Amino acid sequence: MFDFSWRTLHIYPLLAALATAHRPKNYLEIGSWKGDSIAAILDAYNGLDRVLVCDPFFGHCGGPKSPAFLEPKMRKHGFKGELQILHGLSQELLRPHLETSGEVFDLALIDGDHNYEPAWIDITTVVPRSRITLVHDLDHDTVWKAFRQYVQKHAHLDFMVTAEHQGTGVIFNPQAGTSFGKGTKAILHGAEPVVKNLPKREKKTETL
Ligand SMILES: C[S@@+](CC[C@H](N)C(=O)[O-])C[C@H]1O[C@@H](n2cnc3c(N)ncnc32)[C@H](O)[C@@H]1O
Numbered sequence: 001m002f003d004f005s006w007r008t009l010h011i012y013p014l015l016a017a018l019a020t021a022h023r024p025k026n027y028l029e030i031g032s033w034k035g036d037s038i039a040a041i042l043d044a045y046n047g048l049d050r051v052l053v054c055d056p057f058f059g060h061c062g063g064p065k066s067p068a069f070l071e072p073k074m075r076k077h078g079f080k081g082e083l084q085i086l087h088g089l090s091q092e093l094l095r096p097h098l099e100t101s102g103e104v105f106d107l108a109l110i111d112g113d114h115n116y117e118p119a120w121i122d123i124t125t126v127v128p129r130s131r132i133t134l135v136h137d138l139d140h141d142t143v144w145k146a147f148r149q150y151v152q153k154h155a156h157l158d159f160m161v162t163a164e165h166q167g168t169g170v171i172f173n174p175q176a177g178t179s180f181g182k183g184t185k186a187i188l189h190g191a192e193p194v195v196k197n198l199p200k201r202e203k204k205t206e207t208l
Pocket residue numbers: 030031032033034035036037038054055056057058059060063088089090091111112113118207208
């Protein structure tokens with residue numbers, strides 16, 4: 001189910017709308033920081049049985065330096081399922097974990113390292129194993145390049161990009177289990193101006 005009105009949503013209501021519409025059972029998140037994106041889902045939808053988080057919790061920008069806060073926060077937002085935390089870099093921990101577990105996710109968010117190589121590794125690791133993947137921060141040329149190259153290479157994917165809050169790419173992967181029906185394909189020359197028009201942020205050396 002593709003809804004183009006979502007193109008103007010901030011990432012939190014976008015996550016909430018996708019969760020409400022598609023009723024995911026499991027959710028994967030790279031880059032959880034203070035847990036607000038997970039809370040946004042839980043506030044709208046309480047059907048998650050399992051959440052897998054990968055984050056080194058470096059404490060950037062006032063974020064927590066340990067993941068201990070996350071489970072209590074999620075419980076407060078109504079989470080009743082199982083939480084697993086991979087405490088470290090997604091580029092190192094996630095692929096071996098998923099290769100062993102063989103898990104496929106209903107919904108995933110990539111919101112971690114903005115450099116090209118890590119973003120590419122995250123996208124190539126997650127998209128084949130998730131029915132819906134959100135890639136945040138397309139206003140970074142590096143993340144946009146990785147996203148664009150990936151969707152160009154994989155013609156079976158449906159995707160759209162949003163223009164709000166640093167830009168988010170949403171990829172629907174009909175080959176990862178369930179088909180969500182015929183989506184409206186956002187062709188690249190439709191997506192490019194959306195990303196090009198995002199307000200540019202100053203280049204930062206840290207990963208947030
Ligand atoms: C912008 S914050 C995430 C915000 C969060 N999704 C939210 O909306 O509340 C980015 C997070 O990515 C994490 N991060 C940075 N590099 C990472 C990496 N290589 N692997 C996994 N997480 C990473 C940081 O520790 C930080 O917690």
